[in-house]
Amino acid sequence: MSRHSGSRESSRLDGRLQALNDARELGDGVLPDEALEDVVRVLERASSRRSLSADHTVVGFFGATGSGKSSLFNAVSGAEIATAAARRPTTSEPLAGVWGVDGSEPLLDWLDVRSRHHAAPVDGFADEDTGLILLDLPDFDSTREANRKVVQRMVGLVDVMVWVLDPQKYADAAVHNGFLAPLASHGAVTLVVLNQADRLPERDVAPVLESLRDILSRDGLGKVRVLATSAVTGAGIDALRADIRRVALQRKAQSQRLAADITKATADLHAASGEGDAAGVRPATKDRLADELAVAANVPVVVRAVSRSYRLESLRRTGWPVTRWLARFRPDPLRRLNLRSDASAELNRTSLPVAGAPERARTDAAVRAFADAASAGAPGPWRAAIRSAAREGRERLPDALDQAIAGADLGANRKSWWWGLFNVVQWLALLTVLGGLGWLGVLAGLGYFQMPVPEVPRVEGWPVPTLMLLLGVVLGIVLALTGRFIAAGAAGARARRARKRLHTAVAFVAGKLIVEPVEVEVSRLAAFNTALRKAAG
Structure with missing residues (x-):
């Protein structure tokens, strides 16, 4: 065997040995120990034999x-x-x-x-x-x-x-x-x-x-x-x-023996692993996982609370001043859930209901469905490894999701521009009512004490004090009703923004605890199969 061809053969064997070792390391913890130990013996023999007399x-x-x-x-x-x-x-x-x-x-x-x-x-x-x-x-x-x-x-x-x-x-x-x-x-x-x-x-x-x-x-x-x-x-x-x-x-027997050992070890690893590649993580399955986890984590409850909290705050700020104070006795839904941004910075938990059996079952089903979709096509040991990676993250999901919801920016303390305008006009309407009442009261008092009553200005035959009273009352009512309609629309928009942010937060947690570990195992299988093909020559 010429020196050039021997060097080429040695280089090829080096590449196959490295690929075999890579496959062994990638299969550690997934494939049976016996199959991996056989590979170790081949690698050790190769190292020892090649260091001795050629x-x-x-x-x-x-x-x-x-x-x-x-x-x-x-x-x-x-x-x-x-x-x-x-x-x-x-x-x-x-x-x-x-x-x-x-x-x-x-x-x-x-x-x-x-x-x-x-x-x-x-x-x-x-x-x-x-x-x-x-x-x-x-x-x-x-x-x-x-x-x-x-x-x-x-x-x-x-x-x-x-x-x-x-x-x-x-x-x-x-x-x-x-x-x-x-x-x-x-x-x-x-x-x-x-x-x-x-x-x-x-x-x-x-x-x-x-x-x-x-x-x-x-x-x-x-x-x-x-x-x-x-x-x-x-x-x-x-x-x-x-x-x-x-x-x-x-002088070829040594390299031929080593090549045969690598081929056999590769075949044994392939038999222990099985044939196939995992389908992997797809955007649609990630979205379904995030949707299911959002429901299990009570995101719809939080979104409804955001909407109700905004409407309640709008009523407190734009309702008829005579009755708006009654709204202060109604509890803020977000505050009850410990989700207002003015809550203590030390608190990083919500007061959402603890996940019960239905929520846990929904979470388990979502994680299992995601792992099954990602592992489709993978051989048995690797499918089990992918599912195991998803299950490990599942145990930490409830706490992580709760923290993510607690840390999400829901815009709870963000004021709306129209609140100030409506508030000013409401107080002007109330002052108008009080002015009209006061004027009429003075006129009534003068008449009661048989004193001269001055002529009251009129508009289209209507006394101005009466018009002031009616105008103030009507304006206050109209503003209150209009404010409710505006608040309902704005509350819906704020709820949609909150839902989007909460879903983003849930998706981030799902990515860290479920998606990324699964992707690691899927990539590990792909790398294993690539290394095995290289080792097989």
Whole structure:
């Protein structure tokens, strides 16, 4: 592999590893811990393996009891590195044959292989052109749990896997379901050997190999290299050794193994997550949420109170002075709700009724409907995360909404320009009435005491004092009625402004406590899917 292509491959792997790590971080708290831990192991292996010798290819021999794995290992190595047959019926710990010692020690330390043998050059394996480590590993079906753990660990560490099967148990479900099928993405770094082929009649070798290839194809390893060998007769040994040497000289096994690990980890994360993207937050669903929360938070009650408060204040300021004082005995609806802007600055709560069961049910339904709409299309774990984010904010809604309403500018103390004008005219009308009454009273007193009564000015035959009295009364009544009509229209306008401001305040609270957390989870899913696609290459 050229330096340029190797650098390009390394850069591509770096990008995939970073994307895989990003997906892991984004999935934390959403996906099962087991799936995330598998990713951590891949990332840790990648970091460790890439920091060690890139000149050595680690090839592990895996097989079941009786498959002749150790004998095959010796035959390929060209020496009795592994003690076979009666002297060593089972492999109890990893054993390494090393060609190209320089740089191999730290790698073997990382693999935790203590039994090491500097192998002599053999056809295809020589120190000067091959950095190679062959590992004879315990049987994967060993009755000793420690041996099985070693095999499981080595499956995740070696660069190339050689699976040694025998004619009697080549279709054993234990190896296919437990190892080969789960490693379907690792076909580029997998060799399958049908060992002890000498035990088969020559005519049966080809059909058995064909049967094995069919089974491997069902495992997802249809393109993997399959060889027939015999450690006794030496059949297939040279071909197997040549395949291993070719892999070692290409210096691609390490990156291929890592790429396969990333592919498998990505597929596992995808399986744990599921397929799909969330519909996300739309303006219409945000508006519906704000509308429902406004009703649940008693915004209509506040709006009606704003309207009634304005009409009451208008009556106090523009009503007929003789009767307007009676309005002062009527309680201000806003003051009763602790919503007048002249209330104590220390108070940040309203006196609105505490949310009862209907209001809580309405709030819960609104939040649930919003979360369901936003999470539509998302896979199960992410849909649950989106709904959970909405529920967490739901618990703080009642208090936050009450504070938002308490802090909203309702214009409660804002005066209207027409109040002053009407007030002046009302007092002039009252003074006119009092003037007319006083004049008539003086005239009546003079007549009562038999004193000369001066001539009263007349207009169209009507005495001026009488006209003053009538005009003042009529004007006061007309002004009072007109003021009521104007106050009703102005109260409606002020109520609409208050409703708009309250809805804005409610929408802000809903945005902070419900919408934003949901948007974060929706964006998190989108980023996760993007990272997963990058990790998949």
